[in-house]
Amino acid sequence: MTDSAAGDSGDTRDDSSPVVYDLDSDCSLADVEVGEHYRATVNGVVDYGVFVDISEKLSGLVHESNMDGESFELGDELVVVLEEVKGNGDISFGLAEDDEYRTVSVEHEPEITTVSRLQIGREVTVEGEVVQIKQTGGPTIFHVGDESGIVAAAAFEEAGVRAYPEIDVGDLVRVAGTAEEHDGALQLEADAVTVLEDETAATARERLDRELAERAEPAQVEPLVEWDAFEKLRPDLEEVATLLRRTVLEGRPIRIRHHADGDGMCAAIPVQLALENFIRSVHADSGAALHHLKRLPSKAPFYEMEDVTRDLNFALEGRARHGQKLPFLLMLDNGSTEEDVPAYKNLAHYDMPIAVVDHHHPDPDAVDDLLDAHVNPYLHDEDYRITTGMMCVELARMIDPDVTDDLRHVPAVAGLSDRSKAEVMDEFVELAGTVGYDRRELEDVGEALDYAAHWLRYSEGKTLVNDVLNVGCEDEERHEELVDFLAARAEEDVDRQLEAVEPHVEHETLESDAHLYRVDLERFAHRFTYPAPGKTTGELHDLKVREHGEPVITIGYGPDFAVLRSDGVRLDIPQMVTELNEEIVGGGVSGGGHLVVGSIKFVKGRREDVIDALVEKMGDAAIDEELSTTVSIGE
Amino acid sequence: MTDSAAGDSGDTRDDSSPVVYDLDSDCSLADVEVGEHYRATVNGVVDYGVFVDISEKLSGLVHESNMDGESFELGDELVVVLEEVKGNGDISFGLAEDDEYRTVSVEHEPEITTVSRLQIGREVTVEGEVVQIKQTGGPTIFHVGDESGIVAAAAFEEAGVRAYPEIDVGDLVRVAGTAEEHDGALQLEADAVTVLEDETAATARERLDRELAERAEPAQVEPLVEWDAFEKLRPDLEEVATLLRRTVLEGRPIRIRHHADGDGMCAAIPVQLALENFIRSVHADSGAALHHLKRLPSKAPFYEMEDVTRDLNFALEGRARHGQKLPFLLMLDNGSTEEDVPAYKNLAHYDMPIAVVDHHHPDPDAVDDLLDAHVNPYLHDEDYRITTGMMCVELARMIDPDVTDDLRHVPAVAGLSDRSKAEVMDEFVELAGTVGYDRRELEDVGEALDYAAHWLRYSEGKTLVNDVLNVGCEDEERHEELVDFLAARAEEDVDRQLEAVEPHVEHETLESDAHLYRVDLERFAHRFTYPAPGKTTGELHDLKVREHGEPVITIGYGPDFAVLRSDGVRLDIPQMVTELNEEIVGGGVSGGGHLVVGSIKFVKGRREDVIDALVEKMGDAAIDEELSTTVSIGE
Amino acid sequence: MTDSAAGDSGDTRDDSSPVVYDLDSDCSLADVEVGEHYRATVNGVVDYGVFVDISEKLSGLVHESNMDGESFELGDELVVVLEEVKGNGDISFGLAEDDEYRTVSVEHEPEITTVSRLQIGREVTVEGEVVQIKQTGGPTIFHVGDESGIVAAAAFEEAGVRAYPEIDVGDLVRVAGTAEEHDGALQLEADAVTVLEDETAATARERLDRELAERAEPAQVEPLVEWDAFEKLRPDLEEVATLLRRTVLEGRPIRIRHHADGDGMCAAIPVQLALENFIRSVHADSGAALHHLKRLPSKAPFYEMEDVTRDLNFALEGRARHGQKLPFLLMLDNGSTEEDVPAYKNLAHYDMPIAVVDHHHPDPDAVDDLLDAHVNPYLHDEDYRITTGMMCVELARMIDPDVTDDLRHVPAVAGLSDRSKAEVMDEFVELAGTVGYDRRELEDVGEALDYAAHWLRYSEGKTLVNDVLNVGCEDEERHEELVDFLAARAEEDVDRQLEAVEPHVEHETLESDAHLYRVDLERFAHRFTYPAPGKTTGELHDLKVREHGEPVITIGYGPDFAVLRSDGVRLDIPQMVTELNEEIVGGGVSGGGHLVVGSIKFVKGRREDVIDALVEKMGDAAIDEELSTTVSIGE
Secondary structure (H helix, E strand, C coil): CCHHHECCCCCCCCCCCCEEEEECCCCCHHHCCCCCEEEEEEEEEECCEEEEECCCCCEEEEEHHHCCCCCCCCCCEEEEEEEEECCCCCEEEEECCCCCCEEEEECCCCCECCHHHCCCCCEEEEEEEEEEEEECCCCEEEEEEECCEEEEEEECCECCECCCCCCCCCCEEEEEEEEEEECCEEEEEEEEEEECCHHHHHHHHHHHHHHHHHHHCCCCCCCCCCCHHHHHHHHHHHHHHHHHHHHHHCCCCEEEEEECCHHHHHHHHHHHHHHHHHHHHHECCCCHHHHHEEEEEECCCCCCHHHHHHHHHHHHHHHHHHCCCCCEEEEECCCCCHHHHHHHHHHCCCCCCEEEECCCCCCHHHHHHHCCEEECHHHHCCCCCCCHHHHHHHHHHHHCHHHHHHHCCHHHHHHHHCCCCCCCHHHHHHHHHHCCCCHHHHHHHHHHHHHHHHHCCCCCCHHHHHHHHCCCCCCHHHHHHHHHHHHHHHHHHHHHHHHHHHHHCEEEECCCCCEEEEEEHHHHCCCCCCCCHHHHHHHHHHHHHHHHCCCEEEEEECCCEEEEEEECECCCHHHHHHHHHHHCCCCCCEEEECCCEEEEECCHHHHHHHHHHHHHHHHHCCECCCCCCCCCCCC | CCHHHECCCCCCCCCCCCEEEEECCCCCHHHCCCCCEEEEEEEEEECCEEEEECCCCCEEEEEHHHCCCCCCCCCCEEEEEEEEECCCCCEEEEECCCCCCEEEEECCCCCECCHHHCCCCCEEEEEEEEEEEEECCCCEEEEEEECCEEEEEEECCECCECCCCCCCCCCEEEEEEEEEEECCEEEEEEEEEEECCHHHHHHHHHHHHHHHHHHHCCCCCCCCCCCHHHHHHHHHHHHHHHHHHHHHHCCCCEEEEEECCHHHHHHHHHHHHHHHHHHHHHECCCCHHHHHEEEEEECCCCCCHHHHHHHHHHHHHHHHHHCCCCCEEEEECCCCCHHHHHHHHHHCCCCCCEEEECCCCCCHHHHHHHCCEEECHHHHCCCCCCCHHHHHHHHHHHHCHHHHHHHCCHHHHHHHHCCCCCCCHHHHHHHHHHCCCCHHHHHHHHHHHHHHHHHCCCCCCHHHHHHHHCCCCCCHHHHHHHHHHHHHHHHHHHHHHHHHHHHHCEEEECCCCCEEEEEEHHHHCCCCCCCCHHHHHHHHHHHHHHHHCCCEEEEEECCCEEEEEEECECCCHHHHHHHHHHHCCCCCCEEEECCCEEEEECCHHHHHHHHHHHHHHHHHCCECCCCCCCCCCCC | CCHHHECCCCCCCCCCCCEEEEECCCCCHHHCCCCCEEEEEEEEEECCEEEEEEECCEEEEEEHHHCCCCCCCCCCEEEEEEEEECCCCCEEEEECCCCCCEEEEECCCCCECCHHHCCCCCEEEEEEEEEEEEECCCCEEEEEEECCEEEEEEECCECCECCCCCCCCCCEEEEEEEEEEECCEEEEEEEEEEECCHHHHHHHHHHHHHHHHHHHCCCCCCCCCCCHHHHHHHHHHHHHHHHHHHHHHCCCCEEEEEECCHHHHHHHHHHHHHHHHHHHHHECCCCHHHHHEEEEEECCCCCCHHHHHHHHHHHHHHHHHHCCCCCEEEEECCCCCHHHHHHHHHHCCCCCCEEEECCCCCCHHHHHHHCCEEECHHHHCCCCCCCHHHHHHHHHHHHCHHHHHHHCCHHHHHHHHCCCCCCCHHHHHHHHHHCCCCHHHHHHHHHHHHHHHHHCCCCCCHHHHHHHHCCCCCCHHHHHHHHHHHHHHHHHHHHHHHHHHHHHCEEEECCCCCEEEEEEHHHHCCCCCCCCHHHHHHHHHHHHHHHHCCCEEEEEECCCEEEEEEECECCCHHHHHHHHHHHCCCCCCEEEECCCEEEEECCHHHHHHHHHHHHHHHHHCCECCCCCCCCCCCC
16 A cells, blocks of 8 residues: 555544544555454454455454454444455454544555466556547547557447547546457457546656656667767657657557658668667557658758648647657658748648658758757767668667668668768678678669659558668569569660660860750750659769769759769759849749759749859859769769 | 237128237237237147147147137137237137128238337337338349338348349338348348338328428537528528438438539538538438548639539439439539530439539529529529638538537638628627637648548549548647648749749730739740649739729639739620620630629630720720729728 | 389489388378388387387387297387278287488478368368568468469468568479468468478479469350450460460469550459459458559550659559569550550569550551560451450450340440441440340440540549449449430530630631641530540540531640541641651640541640641642541431
């Protein structure tokens, strides 16, 4: 019997008279202690004494020898002292001696079973926080989470009527009921759901917070390769891992938005796998991952209003229909820039935490106030060469270290896919070698991923891309054949595109001696097929660098956009956009990118002006041999 | 025992001999009356008389003292007179005296329970009309509606085999069974489903029709503000309210198609809310609103063949898969014009009633034959200034007056959103003031609604738009922040668009002294973003009116379309389209609109000809200061 | 007791000592034979002998008279001879005489119930092949197929835990359990699932293969009309029918991809109907057709990478989520050409069989290695005039002859829709006449089908198109009205399109005296509406042929495509494409078609060069009066 179980009816703490406990009818042995006083009622009179009840479950004998000759009749109320509890459960009492008592009510303190120990058929009491309340046409389903997991508890009031309307998400409750199988998952059929209050609640909250915080701690894993930049990023990644694990433990869904390219998928797929494993370990319903995690490739290189509107609407419907918390938004290989701000601001009105892991040039002043966590190598004097896939492989391992064996080749694919010249690249390629990939094969995986993503448009395509990346793929041979086929197809389609485009490429030598190539993709490229304008420009650029060496700038333009690539010339595209926007009135110029790669948009009717001005600026741009995006000639 | 329960076997009504009733085996006390004669069979012979059965449930004693010394053996058949029914249910009979009788068969007349009074666990008989028959892989589900509601009754013949194949939708039936919970909703497990016939059916039909007609009556609500035009429209709106309530009572689904702009949403959302409430009050299954009501924004300003084809296909699949009736189609802020006729004609082959509430210039000769109801201010010498949202707020209240408190600000939002200059506008704005909205805030709600609708494309986005409009929104603060944010974003995007467009606007002064502004939106506006060409033209036009005053005409054109706006010039766009179509052979000119706002389409290759001819016609158009669409300068 | 039931414990076959059988505890009368020896245990000693058990279910008396004065005690083990089994089931034994035995273990050989004979409530044992294993959050569901059908068996280990992890799809098993209703379908609640091994498995496999092969045999139906070409195609179609029936019997889903035009739908809809019927006859779950068959119209005239990526992803998710086999792909009116090869190669990495029924000019060298079956009239010296719809009506009847009465008009619709001049056309039209269609009505059905398909975009629209084609349509009158309306609308829209286009058509007379008409559809046709460019060109061409007679060539072109039609001129479009591609560097020319109809694509910027070169080639093309695609003048 704990203090917290003591009610306050008739309780005056400063009273010095001895305490007599008035037990709740369902109190059991766990609630009593030898030597204490209890209010009792006579339920049997025998030769050798009287039998008394101190609760419905606790009866025992006051032996004649303890009765001092007093006699009682059925129904008499008296105060007894608990003398002994025998091995067989028999209880014996003595009579109390005092006349005056301070009465303390005792509620039955049930034995608490943790969610992870539930067994079908057992009557149990679970204590935890309500994380979701779904009203069905029949019972109300309370999802309750304790330190060990989350379970659904069905409470029935009347068909379609909310049971326990006083209970809200976030409340700490005890659910007494029977663990049963329902639609295949373990579920509690609740007999009673009680909100914890006062001290009991405070104690439970403290314990739960402590244990969840402990369980949310990321796994302590050594990075796959030793890697200076990682040590700078490690605390940030650990913070995100903690947030994500905590999010799962609190029963909140997670929505992953990621860049739909090779690096973006190398980032998102490992994190998805690790989170699915962790969700499965937390929820009693083994199908919970389906409802609690969604990965979505983004069309744009930033978080568009259209995407956020759809996400928000989806989140609100999840709350309205299933009583789910609004999701945690995880942005991968996307989300660090000012262009993401309007979308974030839209979410700011709702309880939707956001974390970003990205390697695009960030604008922390603009975004950090809106984010719960922000990991970006630029924030630690590193740059885009540390790709998001490299970071997220470690993030995934912090969430669930068991995914490690599936991921050894992934950082290399991510890096090659993004043409990263990070120093750590060689080590990643070597690491991939230990699981059987050579550089060419890794590049093929990247190409195949890109090709599959293109044709999947913006659907998840989970099994297919997992097969291509060989993460959670069951059949190694299928993975290899699939990559061979898709990479070969991608190459054929690139060749076909370059064949159409190349005869129309215009060349000039800038004052800085850099070569400038430009081509009208609207007129001379196959449209609505693979490769799209961005990739087409990139492939053309790589070809020109291989043919002529650096410095080279390539512009692929359409009616209202231009894609830019440079090797050996410092473009500073954001700066150019700002200038163009001022110089060309009514040009509607916008866009962004790095120093050497980017894209800009403008209104169709000012294309010539914009591109002419752009080329002029490029003529003035500084040659910088350090700046290259392309694998060198002959490689 | 009612007359209708009397069968006609052996019944010759003109016979003067006394009546003896031959009871059906399941007849109970409710079917008999003291003093009447019944056919009986001896089932026990005792010292003091004989026990007889008059049905399986009704047995009693003929006491020796009543037997005149006659003796009977087990199984003997005789005619008895019901003498007494005691408080404990004991029944005593006498022997009948006559020799010749007219036999009347009596079927057991069960006690009928209305759907609204069903209680789980009770055996009951429900009487009503079959409104839906769904064949599952297991039982056949008959949805049965009486005057109080609709309940599903499951009848099992064999897995996947149609039970009672003789029963069709529309039949009147009695379902005897037990009320149980199934997947959370109350459902009857049917022991027997019997089709009512002849007189019983006729009586039931008459009663049901009368009571449903009564229940379908709209609520008698006073309009939110006193409003002359409303009084003209009131009977039409009441007719639509009655149709919709009756549709729900008959278990037919409803599909709302509406214009995807501010006024259209102010019309559709309140009606959706009211119908959902009413559906919930009618169906025993609290989730019924999901399957019985769907709101869909329409892409085009009319009912396109693509939309109707999808709607029809959806309706047919609902019938094929769920045995649902085809839906009632409710067109809001859309549907009054000749352009809608082909779509309506497509539906005419199917049992799909259609009602329209619209304020666009109607073509009643073309559409009225195809509609079940048509509400439009033009049909009562009013015009587009009475917006659909204004009308539909009253319609929603007629369907369910409890929605009133949620809607006081909605007519003002609708009107401002459509730039209505209705006289009643001031009163609506004032009304909105009583619930805390000033004019600027109301405009912001309209802008926010428009912006959200744009990014939702043509998905319903229910929770989000409800939050924006603050109808059924639970969190006032969230509503306000959301509106502030979206309205601000909308304004920024409009500014950005005008900044791109304005330098390219061409100005000329027409002979009529009207200013004409035109701009090529394909070349000079940002495409595929907010604001789209229609809204871009409108905003440009408003700007020009603010800058230069009326009369002003603005044309925003693309490769094969032009959007027209005028203040102070009477354009009569439909007339212009007719003329252009004749004058420009192969121009493929079509389109429509009001006197001051409209849009036309043409083939790309004749754009110059079409626009030149259009401008010439505009030069001849009459100046009319009454005609303005824009808030005046300085406001 | 069969040989296969004999285990090998202690079994040495060359031993000459007599056999004693050691029965498994659940052996029953079916496992024993009078005269054989069995190991027994004494379970009762009585005056007149001893009672012995030879299995838990088999006990009997050894009468004193048979005991030779030997005495036994409870629990003694002995060898007995089965002497008699009486009508009431009583069994009597004698004592065995020999001392030395060869012991043969006997497993209980349960009585096998076939799937088609399952009855709810019965305990049964089913033997068959595992065709699908779905892990739910609760039980594991094994779908087991025998020669009579497929049934789901639920085995529960622990919520969400895979039961019998050693069992794979393809294993032969015995399921002992109770037939119950679950979610409306009959399902086995499995008590035990045992994998068959060794001889038992081999025998069962042989029997199952034999019986499934027999059941997969197509129905022997006489063709609807006598038809020479059909006799050439019959064996190929029978092969496809066999493959499809076998696919259904093996529980593999089927995915139909078809050309989205009239002939394609006349091919796909009958096959879909027949397969649905057959699936229903095979599966215990009457809703199985929903999960096992999907029909999808294809956007492109070939199997695009986008379509195959989606199909593959869908297939993989079906396997991941539902444990389904990957589907069988059936390509109809599509799929014979080299353009389909990349898609097929993508599927080649997965277990997805493919069959094609097509009448487009095939490239068997390219595709046949990738296909399981390929039916095409060109492979038998016939040509496109034998349409796919004609072939598939017979294919559907081979799958399920009961569909015949629904299909008599379909070959004629297919042929007229594709403007076929096959000799058999007259007979098909006559056949359609016997069920009430005249030629004009058949053409209207084709037009209506085409129009409905256009507005359905690429959704299935099952009920609607079934109503239009009158296959599985329940209401003849609705069919007729629907066709009238849609055909009339289609005609109006064609007229409207021609009215826009015709004034812009350019005419020239080629050196060969053929008329050439060309028109820029991008500039002069209504876009994004019905009819699309292909059909617009066809209708224009037909009009010109009617006006001027043959030879006529028509070209409708857009920014990067051209549609070609010819009557009376041999174009050989594939050859032209090859030449154009060589001659116009950077033109990106691709495309294909027949000798008289086709389409080509190119990059926008080389359009003029491509079309000029094309026209020049057309000038040299041979006049061939045999080659016409159009109904002749005056018809």
